[in-house]
Amino acid sequence: MPVENLGSLLDIPEIQDELSGLGEDYELEVSQDASTPDSINSLAAGEADMALVTTESFGGAIVGDAVPSGLTAIATDFWDAHPDYFGFEIYSLPDSDVTDPEDLEGASLGVNATGTGIHAVFEKQLDNMGMSSDDVEYNEQGFATFVEGLEDGIFDAAIFPGLYAVTPRNQDFNLVFSSQDAFGDEFENGYPFAYTVSTGDALDNKGEQIQSWGDDYLEVVDYIESNRDEVVSLAADHFEIDEGQLDEFFMTENDYYRDEIEIDEEALQGIMDELAALEILDEQFDVGEHVTNEYIT
Known part of the structure; x- marks a missing residue:
């Protein structure tokens, strides 16, 4: 990018x-x-x-x-x-029922592509919650379309890199979790x-x-x-x-x-x-x- x-x-x-x-x-x-x-x-x-x-x-x-x-x-x-810098952030819409990692079960998740480090962030947090990819649905789109994808109901939560995280952060979207939440215990x-x-x-x-x-x-x-x-x-x-x-x-x-x-x-x-x-x-x-x-x- x-x-x-x-x-x-x-x-x-x-x-x-x-x-x-x-x-x-x-x-x-x-x-x-x-x-x-x-x-x-x-x-x-x-x-x-x-x-x-x-x-x-x-x-x-x-x-x-x-x-x-x-x-x-x-x-x-x-x-x-x-811990002192940006980690990938997963957001949902302000009125979404998906507000915590526990809510990811059955959710549709926005990623740029599976088989990427971005995808691994989701997989790690799912494992932390006792879930797996079988419990969610991944939808692949370009990062620039993620806010629109959430608004159109294509997915329930999406992962945002640093540049694109500016928009959901400023619009008070729900921060469902971050990379620090997913990996912090193993990689402080x-x-x-x-x-x-x-x-x-x-x-x-x-x-x-x-x-x-x-x-x-x-x-x-x-x-x-x-x-x-x-x-x-x-x-x-x-x-x-x-x-x-x-x-x-x-x-x-x-x-x-x-x-x-x-x-x-x-x-x-x-x-x-x-x-x-x-x-x-x-x-x-x-x-x-x-x-x-x-x-x-």
């Missing part, structure tokens, strides 16, 4: 002008997928060298050998469920949720270019921290997002925890083991074989 994914900011020409390697050491082509499983398919088909993926799609791709040359996580984008400091990954073929054949990308990624993070208001304006214009909505979310207490760019192998192993325990992943795997920090240090 634009902006939530810091790497997407590399697509903005005014920010590109601030980078040292872009256009000299490599050419950047940025595309947008509807969900991270779609991004995995692009990687598997050789249509992309790198992509932003989330917990469930990354783990599922590794366990299922979805990408022939393998996948390696090379940079963290953001964490979920950190949150867990790494989204990260840039690369295929094995890309690392083997385009290692120097990916290193240059890593240098630019670090530059972008520094630039954002020093020029936050300018970045909000540029991103709103480039991605055609309401600037007020973006300003209320980006790099505020309503944004995700983003202070750890390096891959935290222990924390990532912990969430993958949890997904395996929830039977979201078919089996556990050694995260250490699929991560590296060499491109962002």
